[in-house]
Amino acid sequence: MLINSFYKFIANRLSPAGANARLTILIYHRVLLEQDLLFHHEVTCASFNEQMLRLKAVFNVLSLFDAVERLKAGTLPARAACITFDDGYADNATNAALILQRHGLTATFFIATDYLNGGRMFNDTVIESIRRCPLARLDLTCLGLGKHDLSTPAKKVGAASQILSQIKYFSFEAREEISANIAKLAVSGKLPDNLMMTTDQLKGLREAGMEIGGHTARHPILAKLGVDEVKQEILAGKQFLEDALGVPIRLFAYPNGKPGIDFLPEQANIVREVGFAAAVTTQSGAASQAGDPYQLPRFTPWRPNVAYFIPELLINLRNSRRAI
Numbered sequence: 001m002l003i004n005s006f007y008k009f010i011a012n013r014l015s016p017a018g019a020n021a022r023l024t025i026l027i028y029h030r031v032l033l034e035q036d037l038l039f040h041h042e043v044t045c046a047s048f049n050e051q052m053l054r055l056k057a058v059f060n061v062l063s064l065f066d067a068v069e070r071l072k073a074g075t076l077p078a079r080a081a082c083i084t085f086d087d088g089y090a091d092n093a094t095n096a097a098l099i100l101q102r103h104g105l106t107a108t109f110f111i112a113t114d115y116l117n118g119g120r121m122f123n124d125t126v127i128e129s130i131r132r133c134p135l136a137r138l139d140l141t142c143l144g145l146g147k148h149d150l151s152t153p154a155k156k157v158g159a160a161s162q163i164l165s166q167i168k169y170f171s172f173e174a175r176e177e178i179s180a181n182i183a184k185l186a187v188s189g190k191l192p193d194n195l196m197m198t199t200d201q202l203k204g205l206r207e208a209g210m211e212i213g214g215h216t217a218r219h220p221i222l223a224k225l226g227v228d229e230v231k232q233e234i235l236a237g238k239q240f241l242e243d244a245l246g247v248p249i250r251l252f253a254y255p256n257g258k259p260g261i262d263f264l265p266e267q268a269n270i271v272r273e274v275g276f277a278a279a280v281t282t283q284s285g286a287a288s289q290a291g292d293p294y295q296l297p298r299f300t301p302w303r304p305n306v307a308y309f310i311p312e313l314l315i316n317l318r319n320s321r322r323a324i
Contacts (some may be wrong), residue, residue, distance in 0.1 A: 007058045007310050011079040013315040014234040021076035022286040022317055023067055024059065028085045031096040037153045038127050038160060041302055045095050050306045052103045055081060056312055066248055068278040068296070074289055080301040081313075083107035084298060086215060086253055086282060088116060090194060091199035095210055109205055110215035110253035110280075113198045113240040121219060123164055124195055125179040130160045133186040143181055169254075172220040199244055206245050213274065214238045214252035221256060222263040229289055230267055235274055250277040257282030259295060265306070269292040286320035 015022040030042040059081035070076045088111040131199050137152040148159035167178050217236035241249045252271050254264035271279045278293040285297030301312035
């Protein structure tokens with residue numbers, strides 16, 4: 001297609017080969033069978049498939065470990081890109097991996113290990129509680145979280161977002177306790193226990209040629225923890241994955257991932273000291289040889305119209321060059 005030739009021309013200028021290369025690292029969490037209002041920011045199988053079609057038509061997609069090694073060495077190809085997923089959702093194995101394989105692409109999956117095999121992250125407890133709540137108005141004043149209108153699907157989206165923003169930066173223990181209490185107040189039945197991967201699905205990803213990375217054990221906000229707790233969280237996740245898969249775990253993703261907010265610069269040193277080769281953040285941008293391999297930026301366009309997917313990646317590349 002003529003438009004792809006134009007995009008490649010622009011990308012070659014913004015992300016040339018060699019020492020001046022820029023590495024685009026995409027970040028995803030879930031790939032849903034169909035659109036879900038409560039997960040409106042997540043891609044569906046159809047949209048992810050279309051994004052991958054467009055990505056491989058313009059960019060040179062590499063495994064993250066290889067790309068980072070080549071970035072350090074100054075040997076990246078032009079228009080280099082990688083695909084990553086955070087947390088360890090089951091649909092990564094059942095939906096995303098199949099689409100990636102269809103297109104001959106690889107990705108790195110960062111796993112919060114304590115939630116495998118039937119676990120559920122606090123944010124999903126909140127979201128699924130709100131989804132299933134039969135009440136038009138949910139009173140959470142006893143938890144210090146106010147009252148929430150749930151009378152329409154759109155109101156439920158707003159309520160879930162507001163609650164999560166209130167408790168996101170609580171301690172791990174407080175988040176778990178509050179989300180469990182929200183579930184008790186909102187619903188009478190059980191919440192889903194199949195949102196996250198099983199160990200068998202994790203092994204299947206690895207056997208399919210995907211790379212697995214560390215994402216701590218419990219997905220805490222590392223900036224809220226002491227040095228010993230940070231090291232324990234990072235090592236626990238790394239050891240679980242290495243024991244399960246029988247391979248070294250070389251890459252790490254910071255939970256939530258905003259530098260200076262979700263993790264501290266000195267904690268990047270801990271990631272290096274425990275044996276990871278590189279780590280990714282959620283700071284937007286594109287990586288360069290001059291950047292810190294333990295604070296690699298990531299970016300994924302979130303506009304629902306897939307026509308904007310490649311243009312937004314190019315804008316991100318342009319902005320990353322201006323920031324230097």
